[in-house]
Amino acid sequence: MNQATISKIVKASGVSAGELVLVHFWGEDTDKEIANSFMKAVAYLGASPVLVQQSRSINRDIFLCAKESCFDDRYFDLFSKFDAILDVFAYQPVVLGYSIKDEQMSLYRRYVSQLFYRLMECKRFTQIRIPTEANATESGLATQEYIRRMNNAYDIDYERLRIACEHKVESFAGVQKVSVYTGENCVAHFDLTDRFWHIDAGNGDLPCGEIYIAPNESQTQGAIFFSTLYLENRKYTDVTLRISNGEICDSNYPVLSKYFSDQPRENRIVCEFGIGMNPNVTSLCGYTVLDEKMAGTFHIAVGANNMFGGKNRASNHIDFVGRGKIEVIV
Template sequence: MKKELIHKIVHASGIKKGELVLIHFWGDNENKEIADQFVIETAALGASPFLLMQSRSINRKLFMTAAEESFSEAYFEKLSGFDVILDVFAYQPIVIDLSEEKMPTYRRYIRSLFYKLMEAKKFLQIRLPTAENAKESGLMPEDFISRMEAAYDIDYEELRLEAEKMEVQKAREIILHTEGDHTLRLSLSGRKWHIDAGDGDMPCGEIYIAPIEEATNGSISFKTLFFEGMRYENVLLEIENGIVAHANIPELQAFFDEQAPENKTICELGFGLNKNVRELCGYTVLDEKMAGSFHIAIGANTMFGGKNKAPIHIDLVGQADIEVIQ
């Protein structure tokens, strides 16, 4: 990853002078130069960086021999005083090849680790543009890396200012108008908008809210919809009292038929703002950030101001005309 991009990311994170910052790096030695650059950029801001590497190869050897008593509560308490966590991954976190006998110790370690790290004032997840991370995207490595580097190479201050000025933040209701004269009305009264402009999930570029769960009604169309790894064309969804009631695609209808109400509740409305994400590719991390796009989601939203508890959260990204009702 280019040093210039790491510089932009760290500066956009909102790290302040005097803060204690943990660079929690999922990667091996071939990627350590990237981790070191995050440390350097953090120190340049006047903060105090610490580096903790989570290497798959080393962790496998470590937890093949670690006793159950290893990594006591005292160990995790040492990780409780950080102001900011930069959770940077060159490959998918947590995944490790261990025997069933040794896996419980590793799971306890990971669970205790994240419980403690999430106590920090700020927790950022930063996906690196690597061939390993491309595996979860469904994209070819070269395409993935190119798209991710572009998404990171933005003016973060301009993005934040644009988000703060968006008229949708004054809305009591929003109506999405989509192809075929379909409209979806969402009520937002009392709910708070969240801006993702570099201090949350990376790459960034969206503004989102948890709508009133039972008050979303209407229909919405998607010329192209990527859903659970599949691509569908000319999709129409009908929503009644916040729940997806019907889909015109049999495979999608079969999915919704199998779900409990909380898993098919409209839980989020968001708008993409990243001008360097220029087309949908099927990788939600990028698609929902595309400038000019909207996304609704089904499932859990308690983490950003909603009340719907669910084991899933699936984003549906499309394009629409937006009507704001104040």
């Protein structure tokens, strides 16, 4: 990822002159130049950057010897002063990657939990995955394919994307119901009454490019056809999912029917309806972070939606991406 792309990302996140911005970097010293590039981009916009590095090797050494008295409220209070957080990760965050004694691991988990609680209180929190070999491993894609796809998804006109997302949301103004036609004879109906659309155009989870909403949880009805569906690292083709009273209840694949029937009710609830808006994501690859942003697609999700206006609390949030015709009912 080059400096020009990083500068576009930082600007799209909303950083402005006079702000105090935390660059919260998950990575080793070998990747620290990435963090430095984000610091430079923040300063260029007239804001003050502060770097906190979460290195697995350094955290291991710290928490091998940390005591109960370490990291009290005074430490975490320091994070309440930031206007924005850029959570940048060169590898999967939180994971320590080393074995330490249980009591020391408990201290580390408590530290991370309290840290994120404070960071999420900030008015802007942006997560940015860096195209690295380590993140490619987590994605399930080959390293070079992952890096290519991610760099393409990041290299967009963010202002144009924001405007396109706003226009798309405006097209749903006053719309209470949406029907989605897929395959030869599948249609699903979503009730959006008193629910609100959200825009992901650079100030949330990157790569970005979608609008999404939490439909009323008990009202989704019908069937949806997916030419390709990915679940638990497996790829299925020509899949139909049937939905009754908001729950996925059946599929033309017995293995998928069993998967959903084995889930608790809250994990079967259709919790999200979204539309991909990123023009540089041009094909599905099985990596949801990219797939759900693909322009010309829609996606649904099952599981939790209480974090974006819904009422369903669940232990999962799984997206499925498809193509179809969207019909609005005012």
